[in-house]
Structures are given as C-alpha cells and as structure tokens.
Amino acid sequence: MGKLARKVAIIGAGMCKFGRNFPLKRNPDMWVDAWIDAVNRVDNGIEPKDIDACYVGNYSSDLFNHQGHLGPQMANLVGLTPKPAARFEGACASSGVAFRQGILAIASGVHDIVAISGVECMTEVSTTLVTDTLATASDNLFEYPAGATFPGLYAAAASAHFHKYGTTHDDLKRIAIKNHENGKENPYAQMQQSLKEIMASKIKKFESQGRDIPDWKDEMDFLGSSSNPMIASPLRLFDCSLVTDGAACVFLAAEDVAKKYTDTPIWITGSGQGSAALSLHDRGEITGFIAAREAARQAYEMSGLGPKDIQIAEVHDCFTIAELIALEDLGFYEKGKAAEAIKNGETKRDGIRPINTSGGLKSKGHPVGATGAAMAVETFKQMRGIAERNRQVKFDVEKALTHNLGGSGATCVVTIYEK
Amino acid sequence: MGKLARKVAIIGAGMCKFGRNFPLKRNPDMWVDAWIDAVNRVDNGIEPKDIDACYVGNYSSDLFNHQGHLGPQMANLVGLTPKPAARFEGACASSGVAFRQGILAIASGVHDIVAISGVECMTEVSTTLVTDTLATASDNLFEYPAGATFPGLYAAAASAHFHKYGTTHDDLKRIAIKNHENGKENPYAQMQQSLKEIMASKIKKFESQGRDIPDWKDEMDFLGSSSNPMIASPLRLFDCSLVTDGAACVFLAAEDVAKKYTDTPIWITGSGQGSAALSLHDRGEITGFIAAREAARQAYEMSGLGPKDIQIAEVHDCFTIAELIALEDLGFYEKGKAAEAIKNGETKRDGIRPINTSGGLKSKGHPVGATGAAMAVETFKQMRGIAERNRQVKFDVEKALTHNLGGSGATCVVTIYEK
Numbered sequence: 001m002g003k004l005a006r007k008v009a010i011i012g013a014g015m016c017k018f019g020r021n022f023p024l025k026r027n028p029d030m031w032v033d034a035w036i037d038a039v040n041r042v043d044n045g046i047e048p049k050d051i052d053a054c055y056v057g058n059y060s061s062d063l064f065n066h067q068g069h070l071g072p073q074m075a076n077l078v079g080l081t082p083k084p085a086a087r088f089e090g091a092c093a094s095s096g097v098a099f100r101q102g103i104l105a106i107a108s109g110v111h112d113i114v115a116i117s118g119v120e121c122m123t124e125v126s127t128t129l130v131t132d133t134l135a136t137a138s139d140n141l142f143e144y145p146a147g148a149t150f151p152g153l154y155a156a157a158a159s160a161h162f163h164k165y166g167t168t169h170d171d172l173k174r175i176a177i178k179n180h181e182n183g184k185e186n187p188y189a190q191m192q193q194s195l196k197e198i199m200a201s202k203i204k205k206f207e208s209q210g211r212d213i214p215d216w217k218d219e220m221d222f223l224g225s226s227s228n229p230m231i232a233s234p235l236r237l238f239d240c241s242l243v244t245d246g247a248a249c250v251f252l253a254a255e256d257v258a259k260k261y262t263d264t265p266i267w268i269t270g271s272g273q274g275s276a277a278l279s280l281h282d283r284g285e286i287t288g289f290i291a292a293r294e295a296a297r298q299a300y301e302m303s304g305l306g307p308k309d310i311q312i313a314e315v316h317d318c319f320t321i322a323e324l325i326a327l328e329d330l331g332f333y334e335k336g337k338a339a340e341a342i343k344n345g346e347t348k349r350d351g352i353r354p355i356n357t358s359g360g361l362k363s364k365g366h367p368v369g370a371t372g373a374a375m376a377v378e379t380f381k382q383m384r385g386i387a388e389r390n391r392q393v394k395f396d397v398e399k400a401l402t403h404n405l406g407g408s409g410a411t412c413v414v415t416i417y418e419k
Numbered sequence: 420m421g422k423l424a425r426k427v428a429i430i431g432a433g434m435c436k437f438g439r440n441f442p443l444k445r446n447p448d449m450w451v452d453a454w455i456d457a458v459n460r461v462d463n464g465i466e467p468k469d470i471d472a473c474y475v476g477n478y479s480s481d482l483f484n485h486q487g488h489l490g491p492q493m494a495n496l497v498g499l500t501p502k503p504a505a506r507f508e509g510a511c512a513s514s515g516v517a518f519r520q521g522i523l524a525i526a527s528g529v530h531d532i533v534a535i536s537g538v539e540c541m542t543e544v545s546t547t548l549v550t551d552t553l554a555t556a557s558d559n560l561f562e563y564p565a566g567a568t569f570p571g572l573y574a575a576a577a578s579a580h581f582h583k584y585g586t587t588h589d590d591l592k593r594i595a596i597k598n599h600e601n602g603k604e605n606p607y608a609q610m611q612q613s614l615k616e617i618m619a620s621k622i623k624k625f626e627s628q629g630r631d632i633p634d635w636k637d638e639m640d641f642l643g644s645s646s647n648p649m650i651a652s653p654l655r656l657f658d659c660s661l662v663t664d665g666a667a668c669v670f671l672a673a674e675d676v677a678k679k680y681t682d683t684p685i686w687i688t689g690s691g692q693g694s695a696a697l698s699l700h701d702r703g704e705i706t707g708f709i710a711a712r713e714a715a716r717q718a719y720e721m722s723g724l725g726p727k728d729i730q731i732a733e734v735h736d737c738f739t740i741a742e743l744i745a746l747e748d749l750g751f752y753e754k755g756k757a758a759e760a761i762k763n764g765e766t767k768r769d770g771i772r773p774i775n776t777s778g779g780l781k782s783k784g785h786p787v788g789a790t791g792a793a794m795a796v797e798t799f800k801q802m803r804g805i806a807e808r809n810r811q812v813k814f815d816v817e818k819a820l821t822h823n824l825g826g827s828g829a830t831c832v833v834t835i836y837e838k
Contacts, residue, residue, distance in 0.1 A: 005424040005528035054694075062481040066563075068555040069510040072694035072710070072829035076701070082713040084692035086516040086830065087508040091488040097505040101520050108526035109424035110690075136487040144485075271529075273503035275473075275491035282495070291491070294501040410491035411505065 003302060004107040007255035009265030010417070011113075012046060013380040014038030014249050015373075018365035019190040021245035022123045027061060027070065028077050030247035031119050034370075035078050038115075038249035041380075043262040046251060048079035052111040055102045056087045057095025057118040058369035063133040065124055074117050089369075091137035092318060094118065095248065096372030096404030096413030100271050102252045112257045116250040118373030122243050130243050134368070137407035139279040151240060151319070153280055153408040155232035158321040161287045162234065165336035169234050172320035173223040174342050176238045176362055179317060182349060183359020185391035190242050190365030195219040202227055239320040244365030248373035250380070266383050270305065270416030272298025278410045289409030292329035299401070299414040300331075307331035309399050310416070311353060312382055314375035316405035317360040326403050327355065330414070354393050357382060372404035372413060379417050422721060423526040426674035428684030429836070430532075431465060432799040433457030433668050434792075437784035438609040440664035441542045446480060446489065447496050449666035450538050453789075454497050457534075457668035460799075462681040465670060467498035471530040474521045475506045476514025476537040477788035482552040484543055493536050503530075508788075510556035511737060513537065514667065515791030515823030515832030519690050521671045531676045535669040537792030541662050549662050553787070556826035558697040570659060570738070572699060572827040574651035577740040580706045581653065584755030588653050591739035592642040593761050595657045595781060598736060601768060602778020604810035609661050609784030614638040621646055658739040663784030667792035669799070685802050689724065689835030691717025697829045708828030711748035718820070718833040719750075726750035728818050729835070730772060731801055733794035735824035736779040745822050746774065749833070773812050776801060791823035791832060798836050 014037025016030045025033070039046055054075035061067045068087075075085035090097035095118025102114040122130050135149045143153070161167045176195060183189040184197070193201075199222040206213055216222040228236045251261075258265040274294030280286050300306055307330060315330070317323035327338040332353060341347065347355040358364045358378035361371060381387040383397045400417045433456025435449045444452070458465055473494035480486045487506075494504035507517035514537025521533040541549050554568045562572070580586045595614060602608040603616070612620075618641040625632055635641040647655045670680075677684040693713030699705050719725055726749055734749070736742035746757040751772060760766065766774040777783045777797035780790060800806040802816045819836045 002528045002531070005526070053692075060481045060487055062479045062552075062555055063487075065559070066555055067559040068479055068508065069557075069697060069826050069829060071509055071516075072826070073558070073697045075694050076696045081695055082693045082709045084519075084714075085694040086520075086692070089487065089506040089508060090490055097490075100503075101505075101524070104527040104529055105520070105523045107424070107528060108523040109421040110523055110526065112421070133481075136481055136485055138488075139492070140484070140486040273472075273505070274501045275494050275504040276500055277495045278488060278492045290501045295503075407488050407491070410488060 006107045006109060008103045008106045008252055008268045009255065009258040010250055010376065010380050011253045011258050011261040011265055012038045012042035012251040013377040014041055015188055015377045016247045017188050018244050018246035018367060020123045022121050025245065027065065027119045027121045028073065030121065030245060031074050031117055032077055034247040034249040038251060042251060044260065046261060051080060051113050051115050053083055053105065053114045054080050054085040055098040055114055055116050056085065057098035057372060058087050059089060059091055059094045059120055060133055060136065064120065064122055070119065074119065090411040091406030092368040093372055093404040093406030093411045093413050094369040099250065099372055099376060099415065100273055100413050103268055103271050106252055106254045113251060113253045116252060116373055118370035119247040120367035120369035121245045122367060123245050127243060142279050142281065150408065151232040151235055154319040154321055155235045156280060157286045157325065158234050161321060161325065164287050167324065167339050170220065171324065171339035171342060172239055173220050175317065175320040175323045176223065177219050178348055179356050179360040179362040182357050182391060183363025185389040186359045186364055187388050189359045189363055190244050191363045235319055241318045241361035241366040244367040246365055246367035246370045246374065248370045248377050250373050250376045264384065266380055267418045268415060269418045270299035270303030272296060272302065272414045274412050276410045278407065280408055288325055288329050288335065289405065289412060291409055291412040292326065292403065292405060295412040295414040296330050299416050303416040305399060305416060310401045311397050311399050312357060312393060313355055313401040313403060314358060314378050315355055315403040317356060317362050318366060322405065323355065323360065330401065330403055349393060357387065357391055357393060375402040375404060383417060383419055425526045425528065427522045427525045427671055427687045428674065428677040429669055429795065429799050430672045430677050430680040430684055431457045431461035431670040432796040433460055434607055434796045435666045436607050437663050437665035437786060439542045441540055444664065446484065446538045446540045447492065449540065449664060450493050450536055451496055453666040453668040457670060461670060463679065465680060470499060470532050470534050472502055472524065472533045473499050473504040474517040474533055474535050475504065476517035476791055477506050478508060478510055478513045478539055479552055479555065483539065483541055489538065493538065509830040510825030511787040512791055512823040512825030512830045512832050513788040518669065518791055518795060518834065519692055519832050522687055522690050525671055525673045532670060532672045535671060535792055537789035538666040539786035539788035540664045541786060542664050546662060561698050561700065569827065570651040570654055573738040573740055574654045575699060576705045576744065577653050580740060580744065583706050586758050589639065590743065590758035590761060591658055592639050594736065594739040594742050595642065596638050597767055598775050598779040598781040601776050601810060602782025604808040605778045605783055606807050608778045608782055609663050610782050654738055660737045660780035660785040663786040665784055665786030665789045665793065667789045667796050669792050669795045683803065685799055686837045687834060688837045689718035689722030691715060691721065691833045693831050695829045697826065699827055707744055707748050707754065708824065708831060710828055710831040711745065711822065711824060714831040714833040715749050718835050722835040724818060724835060729820045730816050730818050731776060731812060732774055732820040732822060733777060733797050734774055734822040736775060736781050737785060737824065741824065742774065742779065749820065749822055768812060776806065776810055776812060794821040794823060802836060802838055
C-alpha cells in the first residue's frame, strides 16, 4: 500500500438532527439539511460550482425506501448536476467507504473538491423489517436462514469475549452510560439523555402507574434490571444502538485548494480499509475483527502515527461490545485489557483518550449509511474546538481517529486526522 | 477536472457465460467463474497476493437476492481477505462506477492492482419483481407511483426522438438485428442467435402448431409483426435488452507494475462520469442524456482524443433507442443523424466504426451491475485481437470507448482505451 499522491483535508462538515425523522423528512430532505449545515462551517464559503463530485454512502435505500440510484439524486438536490455522483456501500461503513474513495479521488488528481454524503432513512419500514434489512449485511446462505440477526451475531462475539477474557456485562454497561452522557451534550443526537435521566423518568412512570418503585442504587443497577430487557444474551436493550434517520456531509479538498476555503483545514493523514468473510463461522476468531486491525494497520502506516499518538476517537459502537472490541483492535489497549481502562474512566470525556464524544451510535443514533460521515463531523468539531454544549474536550486535539465498521465486522474503514 | 497522477492499464479481463444462471449459479459462483476467466487472460499469471483491493459493481443484490454487503463476500471468495473491498452503485452503470473508482484508486498512489467485479443475479425473482426493482433506479416520488417503469421511460425518449428528428421504428429494428448478429458470435452471450434464426424458429413453431405461416419477407418484417409484441409504444419486445444473470472481472494495474504481467497492457487514457436528475421531467430534454455528454466530454478531454479517433465502442443499448442516442451523445454523429449512419451499415462489425461487437445488452444480456465491467472485457478482447468466433473486427483496434448508462440516463461513465 502506497502513500497518497496528494494531500487531502476536510474544509467543512455538518449533519442533520438524527432521530425518527420520517415521514416529515426523508433522505433528500435530510441530505439538504446536512449540506446546509456543512456549507455554514466552511470558513470562507463554498458554492456548488466549486465542487467536483458527490460521493454518497448509503446502505440500503433499496430495502428501506424502495429507491436506488441515490448518487445523481443527492447531487441534483444541491446543484451539482451534471457532475459525477455515485453511491458507495459497505453495510454500516458505507459512508466510511464513500469518504475513503473521495480521499483517493482527490489524491488521484482528477478531482479537487468532493462532497461526501452519508444518508439513511430507516424508520420508513417497521422495526422487524429494519432487523431483516440489516441482516442482509450478514451471510444470507448460512447465517440469515439460521435466524441470525445483528444482535445475535454481536452477542456471540460478546459471549466469546466474556469467556476468553473474563469481560462482564458490567463492563458493557459503563460504555452505554458514558455514551449517553456524551450524547446528552450533542444537539444533533437522537437521545439527548443520560442513563441517570432515563432511569429517573422510568421511576416517574412507575410512580404514575402506582407500581412498586424499583430500588435501583444507580444506572448500573438499572441496566441490570428487567427494565433493560434481554435482546440476545448477554446483550440487553441499552447495549444496542438506535434505529435512526439521518444524514451527514463532509467537504474534502486537495491541499492546493483547501487554503482558499479555510486557514485551518483538518488533514487526512491516514486511511485504511479492511475486509473479512461475511460469516462469523468463516473467521479464525470472533473476539476481534481482522478487517478493523487491517484497516488500522494501513492507516497507522500511512500517517506514521501509532495508537499512542491518537488523542480522541469515534468508534463504531453499534453494540456496546463493539466499542470494547474496537479499542483493542485499534491497539489502544492490549487484547482483554480495554474493560479495565473503561472502568478507570480513561475513555470518558475527561479521561486520557475520550471515545465517542458525539454520544456514539448508542446515543447520537445510527442511520447506518450516514454513520461514517457523521464520525468525521464530530472529529472536525472537536479538532476545531467547536463541539456544542459541554461536549468539547478540554485539551487541544491535534490527532484523532475514526473507526467505521460494517456488518458483523466484514468491512472496516479507519481514518486518521491531524491539524 | 485534472489528469490522472499515474497511468493505469487493464492487464486481464474475463466474464462468466451470461444467461439464466440461477439457481445453478448465484452471484458468488458467477463471480468466481469470471475471476478464473480473467486470471487466465493475464499473460504472465496473477495471484491474489498481487492484488490490493476488490471493487464490486452491483445494482441491487438487496432486492434481487436479499443479500447486501457484497464487497467483502466477493473478496473472500477469491482469497483477497482482509484487503479493502466495497460495493459501488450507479444503477445499470454500477460496475462502470466501480471501474472508474478503481482507476482513481490506482492513480491516487494507494493501490497498485485492483480487481474490478461486476455482478448481478436477476432471475432469482419473478419478471414482475425485476421490473419493479429496476424501477427503483428512477424517481420513486413522481415516476414510480405514476406507473413509470424503464420500458415506459425509454419509450418516452424514443417518441420524443421520433417526433423531433423523424426517427422511425425501422431505425431501431436495424440496431436489434445488428446486435443479435454480433451476439451470435459471442460464446459468452445469453442469446447466440441472429434475428434471421429467431424468425426461422418462430416459423418452425407456427408450422408444428399447424398455424398459418406468416409471410415475413425478412427480419425487418418480422420485427414489425405481432410476433414482436408492443411493450411500451413505440418499443417492442426486441427493442428491449434481456433479464440476465452474469459477472465480469477486470484487473487494473499501475504503469510501473503492469509490465510485470503483460507486454501488451491496454491503457486507460480517458475516464469521465456525469449525472442528471433522476426524473425525466426534471431535465431540459429527453432526446439525449446530459450525463452521457458530460462523461464523454471529460473522457475526451483527459485522453486528448475526440469522437473521430474512436475506432470501436461498446455502448449501453438497454433499449435500441438508447444505442441510437448514445451514438449522438458521444459525438459520433450529429443530433438526429445516427439513424442514417446505422442504415448505411457504419456501426456493423464490418462498418467504419463497429458498435457493440459483443452483441450488446440486447443479445449478450444485461445483468445490470455486471454490464459496465463486461464492456471492458469485450474492449480488451477486440484490442488484443482475441474476440471469439467470427466477431473480431478486421482492423487493428488502437483506440476504443465504452459508454455505460445508469437508470434513464441519470448516471453515465465513459472510458477511453488505447494500446
């Protein structure tokens, strides 16, 4: 794997409010919201005529919205017709893939500025159909007919991790608590509530219904109760990310043009992508993801940085166990050691390496095709020092990383950002 | 739009037999067949370890096969795990998009050799569902609810072209006759029969049924009869391309490594991509496609060539009218002048600029996501002088072009090849 022939930077990034936006807003509406939000964050302004191409990340508008061919549609909505526009798919890493291809397109010399779009409108179909659609990112010859859906596949990874490394459900609870604590501070997040607040409203509801008040000492207690029902053992409801409608937009520019738009571009210094067999049973191990380790290896190699250099990261917490595994796959912690670090608060907003300051997929929401681009949006904000409310980390972020996983780990895109 | 920072060439290309391959063969099986066919055409051999990434073009395995996330699946089947693998979508131009992104990825300096995959397995669902799935490449807010499907959309383009330029259905018949004549010579084609042969077998069937024998003078007559039923006026059955299962594979390499694999690389000297609004009613005209003209403009500009330099072309004849429009959009003929040239035999295999020597989508078949890559396979063969049977053109092909259209013209990828 070689170096980029040309340096690439983010010059602006934005997103729409994540949540249950359908039917008031569908992919086209959310994309326009995200576009405007991103345009407003380009210091010296940007216009459609400046942009060479539109790279759309989307998992399955086919099954969610019975609409394919999103590339030209999204390009047309923001005035980019007749420029190149296409859709990129890597399951839940779809806009991570679009983002990476945008970087390569600029490095190739063919484009100077590319708009990266991530969109997904999931709530147009029933929750059952959401689960069924997401299951098409697993193997439909062996896993799907056996009844495996994503909570089950990640539950298998969690069980194996528990067995091999002594990880417990308490370790996973701490990830949920932290990410909700962060999402509370994100005005774009789907669930802007801490687990303490969620617990309190649950108690209030019990009171109003005249039921016995549970004697939960704290959120850990609440998360171990039947009010946090089992989904696929050992994963419970609050171990799962959300079903979300959302869109995000990132403008990438070549070095020689970036400075026209801003004095403080955020440089992409590392990009890696890896893959694995779709089926868990086809892999050598399930307590870690080879696609993620390969993507990280490439990104570190390209940037010349190592895990120790990374100050903050957005990682793919589609389930709490996925965040824990990501911290190990990225080399932040040795295999089996992430749980202890999480317990020590190292990944909290005031810890030594804050993880998922956006709230993560768990609290910000997970519109699958938009997630990778939204990670870049949070990274852009944290590095610029403009994260909203009380979410901005307290130190100057010079080096950051995003980790966008697809399916049960069959695709992973890792990106490294520097100021 | 800039130049490629690094030269890129095709070093091998192949495909599986197109046809109704399901259920004996599905996407994974067809892809492996195409891979082996391509590997066998790399002069000095190639192994998975030589290849850096797998770029998969596919329109909607989601709706056709209830399987998404094809990138890592296809990569895994040919031993490329854990290398980067993703899916690219631009409706019927999906593998044209994958091909172009592969070119950019090599030019970027990040990859040296990329495997381009095009796959689609359409016959797993009923013909009604094929039509319904393809319709998701049109606009599902206005066109689809109004009952518009692709035959209807291209019929509108045909009617407008007839009205504006005096084109007739006889002009379209000649395109079908030519493409079947070519497909007859292609052992990989779905329908290896000339229209004369199809007419003869029809007459035989009439005889065996004891029915009156039609007095068709020739294929033109046959194509004007009720044995070529109206699909969407003025388009009849033999104006439409086929419903097909198929896969194709192309190996792209950077200049500095290409020569290790072959002494006769086929260079990519021009690549362009354009887009348009999804809906016909959102465009200024429907007798030509702005996306195609823009893609052609970029490709000609990059290569420094013009329409007059192109000796052969594979163009996107999803309907006969689409081939006629392509010849005008590509600048081979002035607007409204292609019909006359076709009548004069200029586009035949022994004409001055043979078009669709493979048989085109009309006779070779149109597994939508595989079509763009399959065009590159035919071009590779013609330029190498290895096209099977009696299909090889009689002159040395030094400059060729492919034109891969998506939807009702909302995406187009144009590529220029030189020896």
